[in-house]
Every structure is written in C-alpha cells, then in structure tokens.
Amino acid sequence: MSQTYDFAVIGAGMAGASLAAELSPHANVLLAEAEEQPGFHATGRSAAFWEECYGGPEVVPLTLASGPYLRENGMLSPRGALYIGRTEDEPSVEAFMRRFAESGVSIELLGRAGLEQRVPGIRPAWRHAISEPACADIDVAKLHHHCLARARAGGAELRCRARLESAERDGDGWRLSFGRAGEARARTLVNAAGAWADPAAEIAGVKPLGIQPLRRTVAQLRTAPAPPVDLPLVLDISGAFYFKPEHGKLWLSPHDETPSPACDAAPEELDVALAVDRFEQVVDWRIEAVEHKWAGLRSFAADRLPVYGFDARAPGFFWFAGQGGFGIQTAPAAARLGAQLLLDLRRDALTERLDASLYAPARFTGGP
Numbered sequence: 273m274s275q276t277y278d279f280a281v282i283g284a285g286m287a288g289a290s291l292a293a294e295l296s297p298h299a300n301v302l303l304a305e306a307e308e309q310p311g312f313h314a315t316g317r318s319a320a321f322w323e324e325c326y327g328g329p330e331v332v333p334l335t336l337a338s339g340p341y342l343r344e345n346g347m348l349s350p351r352g353a354l355y356i357g358r359t360e361d362e363p364s365v366e367a368f369m370r371r372f373a374e375s376g377v378s379i380e381l382l383g384r385a386g387l388e389q390r391v392p393g394i395r396p397a398w399r400h401a402i403s404e405p406a407c408a409d410i411d412v413a414k415l416h417h418h419c420l421a422r423a424r425a426g427g428a429e430l431r432c433r434a435r436l437e438s439a440e441r442d443g444d445g446w447r448l449s450f451g452r453a454g455e456a457r458a459r460t461l462v463n464a465a466g467a468w469a470d471p472a473a474e475i476a477g478v479k480p481l482g483i484q485p486l487r488r489t490v491a492q493l494r495t496a497p498a499p500p501v502d503l504p505l506v507l508d509i510s511g512a513f514y515f516k517p518e519h520g521k522l523w524l525s526p527h528d529e530t531p532s533p534a535c536d537a538a539p540e541e542l543d544v545a546l547a548v549d550r551f552e553q554v555v556d557w558r559i560e561a562v563e564h565k566w567a568g569l570r571s572f573a574a575d576r577l578p579v580y581g582f583d584a585r586a587p588g589f590f591w592f593a594g595q596g597g598f599g600i601q602t603a604p605a606a607a608r609l610g611a612q613l614l615l616d617l618r619r620d621a622l623t624e625r626l627d628a629s630l631y632a633p634a635r636f637t638g639g640p
C-alpha cells in the first residue's frame with residue numbers, strides 16, 4: 273500500500289525545494305525529483321543575481337519581499353548593477369526610469385563620467401547608465417541547500433530519480449506513479465516542474481497553460497585585464513547582453529531567449545560568438561579564452577509573470593511554475609505565498625504586500 277501525503281511537489285529545483293520548506297512544518301510532503309540530484313536544471317545554471325528590476329514592475333514586489341530573507345540568511349553579497357545605453361538608447365533609458373518610477377526600486381541616472389569610473393575601458397559609444405546599487409550576487413547553491421534542509425527538518429521526503437509518470441484522480445486525491453521509484457497518494461499535486469510544467473500537467477490530465485521554456489546561454493571568459501572585483505553587473509538597456517565578474521573571471525550572456533522543448537539544454541556556438549562580439553563592442557578588454565559555457569531553460573507564461581495557484585478546472589492541482597529569469601531572487605516570498613495559498617493561511621510580513629491575483633492561473637483558465 274503506497275503512502276499518502278498531503279502534498280506531492282513535482283520538481284526539486286528552487287521552486288519545489290523552497291515550497292517544500294514552507295509546507296513541511298504544517299503538512300506531510302513528498303518532494304519528487306526526476307534527476308539523480310536536485311538542482312540539475314535551471315536552478316544549477318543561473319547567473320546568480322538578485323536584481324530589483326529584473327522581470328518588470330509586477331515581479332518587483334516578489335523580489336523586494338525576498339530581499340530581507342536572503343540578506344538575513346547570508347545569501348546575498350553586494351554587487352550593484354548598471355543598465356547601460358548608447359546615444360540612440362536615450363529614449364529606452366528614459367522609458368526604463370518611467371516604467372519603474374512607482375515600483376519601489378532604487379535606481380538613479382548616471383552620466384558618462386560615472387560609467388567610466390565603474391566600468392574601466394568602456395568604449396566611447398556608451399553614454400548613459402542607470403545605477404541600481406542594491407543589486408547583489410546570490411549564493412544559489414547555499415539557498416537551494418538551505419531550502420532542502422528546511423524541508424527535511426520539517427519531515428518532507430525527498431525522492432530522487434522519481435520522475436512522475438502517471439497521475440490519476442483517486443477519490444479526493446491523486447494516485448501517482450514514479451516508475452521504479454514507486455507509487456504514492458497525495459491529496460494535492462503541486463506542479464513545480466520548471467521547463468516541464470506543461471508536460472507535467474498533461475501527465476495529470478490537466479490542460480497546459482502554455483508555459484514556454486526559452487534557452488539562455490552563459491559563457492565564462494578569461495579577460496585581460498581581469499574584471500575588477502567591484503565591477504557591477506552590467507546589462508544592456510536594450511537587452512542584448514549582460515556580464516558580471518565571478519572569482520576573477522567574467523560571466524557573459526547574450527541575453528538569448530530561444531524557444532526550446534523541455535530538455536537538458538546545451539549552449540550553441542553561435543550564441544557564445546554573439547555574446548563575445550557584443551562584449552567586444554562594450555569594453556576594450558582582450559578576451560583570452562572562453563573557459564566554460566552552459567545553457568539553461570527559463571520558463572515563461574504568455575504574460576511573463578509566474579503562475580501560483582490552484583487550477584480551477586482541476587481539483588487538487590496547484591501550479592507553481594513560470595519563474596522565468598527571476599526564480600531564485602523571488603524564491604523566499606514566492607514559496608511563502610504558495611504555502612499560504614495551499615494551506616489557506618493568513619499573509620505575513622513576507623507576503624502582505626503581494627497581489628496574488630497577478631500570479632493566479634485564473635488569468636488563463638478563468639474561475640477564482
């Protein structure tokens with residue numbers, strides 16, 4: 273006879289792990305992960321920053337709410353960020369300032385002199401910058417382990433090599449099969465399957481929401497000079513690249529968003545070449561080697577906001593998906609909100625400023 277859980281959370285990346293950490297003190301939780309190790313997909317491949325504006329004004333509340341938790345638990349180290357633009361990008365710079373004016377982020381305009389000071393060797397074409405001093409590096413592995421440890425301490429069972437293969441309605445819950453990893457029953461099925469969010473819904477007979485995985489590439493470069501340790505995260509205001517220092521090396525992305533099926537994503541040579549070409553137009557540094565490159569999938573709903581909530585069309589089925597490019601930096605507040613929705617708990621300091629309706633699946637499915 274298979275064990276019965278209150279919640280079966282599918283996927284033990286940052287989404288599933290953080291949610292299991294929040295649920296397990298209150299309920300009996302199974303955290304099922306298809307891979308040998310949790311964190312193998314998007315979570316293990318991120319660029320590891322907490323950047324207030326990333327994802328747009330409607331993601332800002334999740335990011336800002338998560339900041340104190342991340343800081344108090346020693347997950348953040350100061351980095352700072354600069355969005356940079358050329359003369360022709362001035363309208364984009366102004367539009368960016370207007371877009372975030374009421375959002376609660378701390379941003380200020382910086383001229384060419386400030387830019388030269390922060391980014392040595394910056395080419396003359398780059399005239400404008402928006403400085404975001406609060407931006408920080410996140411210790412992603414530490415946060416993920418912290419969530420898994422909290423989940424375990426609360427009594428959650430982490431089952432690896434446990435790919436959800438079938439999910440059938442059974443009375444008021446679900447009968448789940450994980451192939452060789454056995455079976456389980458759960459009252460509620462939580463879809464935290466990242467790029468596999470739509471396929472996981474289909475396994476449970478639930479109509480997908482159209483969550484699209486987009487490939488994002490990062491290359492680690494050895495440059496001369498090496499990037500200064502206090503170099504900020506530098507992002508193109510038009511979204512064609514970002515780069516930041518990492519232990520004396522440079523992490524560079526062409527900011528690619530290539531639609532992909534859910535898979536173990538790999539970098540394409542062309543994307544790395546594009547990144548290098550764009551970088552060479554920003555600073556006069558020499559690239560000595562591309563030491564390492566990787567890609568991961570960032571998964572988005574059609575409106576690029578995350579999806580947290582019960583599916584009105586499928587009793588006992590909860591979406592915790594579509595974390596896009598901000599699933600690490602928003603994890604503490606998102607997981608607390610998710611647990612409060614699942615357990616019908618009151619909001620607390622971490623979540624009281626969030627408008628859960630922005631993230632509800634009802635925007636796609638109708639219903640409450």
Ligand SMILES: Cc1cc2nc3c(=O)[nH]c(=O)nc-3n(C[C@H](O)[C@H](O)[C@H](O)COP(=O)(O)OP(=O)(O)OC[C@H]3O[C@@H](n4cnc5c(N)ncnc54)[C@H](O)[C@@H]3O)c2cc1C
Nearest residue numbers: 283285286287306314315319320321436466568599600601
């Ligand atoms: C290159 C890159 C840079 C990024 N940079 C940042 C950043 O700087 N800051 C930030 O906040 N975010 C960043 N992100 C986004 C962030 O990594 C994601 O939003 C986050 O990791 C999503 O977590 P997840 O748990 O939803 O997905 P994943 O980590 O992909 O986890 C989903 C898990 O579900 C499992 N699974 C799937 N199907 C099944 C099944 N049927 N049964 C059991 N298990 C299943 C998978 O094996 C996987 O482990 C970046 C992403 C990429 C790719």
